[in-house]
Amino acid sequence: MTSTAHSTSSLPQQQPYSDQSIPVGAPPPYTAVDPTPEETTIGTSDDIDPELAGNQAGSAVDSETQSSPAMPATQSNLHQRYLFNIFSFEEAVVFAIYPITVCLGSLVSVISQPDTYFSSKRNFFNVIFVKNGWFWTTIVFLIHCVRLRISRPQGLLMRYAITTLWWYLFTQWFFGAPLMDRIFLGTGGTCQVGDRPSHSGWTSVGCRHAAGEWTGGHDISGHSFLLTHASLFLWYEILPVLTERGPLARQINTKIVMALLLLWWWMLLMTGIYFHSFLEKVTGWIMGLISWAMLYVVVPRVPLLKRLFSVPGV
Numbered sequence: 001m002t003s004t005a006h007s008t009s010s011l012p013q014q015q016p017y018s019d020q021s022i023p024v025g026a027p028p029p030y031t032a033v034d035p036t037p038e039e040t041t042i043g044t045s046d047d048i049d050p051e052l053a054g055n056q057a058g059s060a061v062d063s064e065t066q067s068s069p070a071m072p073a074t075q076s077n078l079h080q081r082y083l084f085n086i087f088s089f090e091e092a093v094v095f096a097i098y099p100i101t102v103c104l105g106s107l108v109s110v111i112s113q114p115d116t117y118f119s120s121k122r123n124f125f126n127v128i129f130v131k132n133g134w135f136w137t138t139i140v141f142l143i144h145c146v147r148l149r150i151s152r153p154q155g156l157l158m159r160y161a162i163t164t165l166w167w168y169l170f171t172q173w174f175f176g177a178p179l180m181d182r183i184f185l186g187t188g189g190t191c192q193v194g195d196r197p198s199h200s201g202w203t204s205v206g207c208r209h210a211a212g213e214w215t216g217g218h219d220i221s222g223h224s225f226l227l228t229h230a231s232l233f234l235w236y237e238i239l240p241v242l243t244e245r246g247p248l249a250r251q252i253n254t255k256i257v258m259a260l261l262l263l264w265w266w267m268l269l270m271t272g273i274y275f276h277s278f279l280e281k282v283t284g285w286i287m288g289l290i291s292w293a294m295l296y297v298v299v300p301r302v303p304l305l306k307r308l309f310s311v312p313g314v
């Protein structure tokens with residue numbers, strides 16, 4: 001990011017991919033000398049290589065805002081934050097998609113459960129994509145990152161690492177059984193193999209391999225968790241690019257991210273319609289909020305962490 005957005009709003013203006021508030025009217029930290037439409041610099045103001053920024057960078061926002069000192073009121077409204085200052089308008093919309101989808105799916109499930117391709121656990125999109133959901137999220141995140149010119153990628157890597165860590169602890173391993181399995185066992189769940197229920201030492205994967213039945217406890221929806229968790233991560237990383245409405249937003253990389261987000265949303269809707277109880281899906285969604293809340297709500301409010309993680313767009 002290389003310029004300040006001038007605005008009539010009384011709120012301090014924030015730059016997408018910036019971790020600093022820049023007072024209205026202040027000169028831009030970097031100036032786009034020769035903006036090339038396809039190769040753009042984006043990142044936090046700390047991240048950006050000043051040489052890169054000075055010599056060849058400039059997003060569409062740079063060129064647009066520099067030539068238009070007074071931003072239209074509608075655009076300045078987009079910088080306002082809502083609900084205890086947590087959300088911008090776009091963030092609030094993105095955040096709302098997932099609980100609404102879970103509720104909508106559950107509502108459909110009580111009205112009717114049409115027998116469709118997606119009601120099968122063996123459907124292609126589940127087996128290939130969701131069951132390897134973190135792999136695909138990682139690949140798509142890399143596709144988003146490779147076109148960003150960031151001189152200090154630590155913040156980006158740390159955001160990915162924390163998000164991956166939470167997915168790993170919750171669904172794969174937490175000093176033994178993953179957290180979702182521990183919650184299931186802790187709420188009275190068992191793996192019933194034949195007539196022999198067992199209360200300890202099981203994981204859902206182990207139970208499946210033993211041809212047992214995972215039954216009795218609160219079985220948090222892993223799909224609801226993963227799809228919310230991965231989607232919020234991707235949305236919060238891509239939103240600054242989308243809201244800039246510059247050349248980055250039109251790149252194929254952005255379209256690939258949006259395609260995966262669409263698939264994740266659809267699969268969440270299918271989970272809502274066909275699988276788990278309402279409460280299990282809601283708790284899956286809540287668990288899917290944890291690393292989002294840490295990274296994109298708490299971290300930006302602690303100056304040291306904010307610098308360390310260079311959260312974009314907040």
Ligand SMILES: CCCCCCCCCCCCCCCC(=O)SCCNC(=O)CCNC(=O)[C@H](O)C(C)(C)COP(=O)(O)OP(=O)(O)OC[C@H]1O[C@@H](n2cnc3c(N)ncnc32)[C@H](O)[C@@H]1OP(=O)(O)O
Binds near residue numbers: 122132
């Ligand atoms: C620049 C910075 C980056 C640097 C980066 C460097 C790295 C540079 C190298 C890159 C290279 C990549 C590196 C990637 C590294 C990885 O990430 S490797 C990891 C890959 N692994 C994964 O992605 C696994 C993801 N999967 C999971 O976490 C779990 O399977 C899940 C998705 C949470 C779901 O668990 P689950 O057991 O299915 O549980 P749950 O959701 O409760 O479902 C219950 C049942 O309902 C079914 N069900 C529920 N919803 C549905 C539905 N919608 N449709 C059909 N069935 C459903 C389920 O299939 C399940 O059925 P069963 O299997 O029990 O028969």
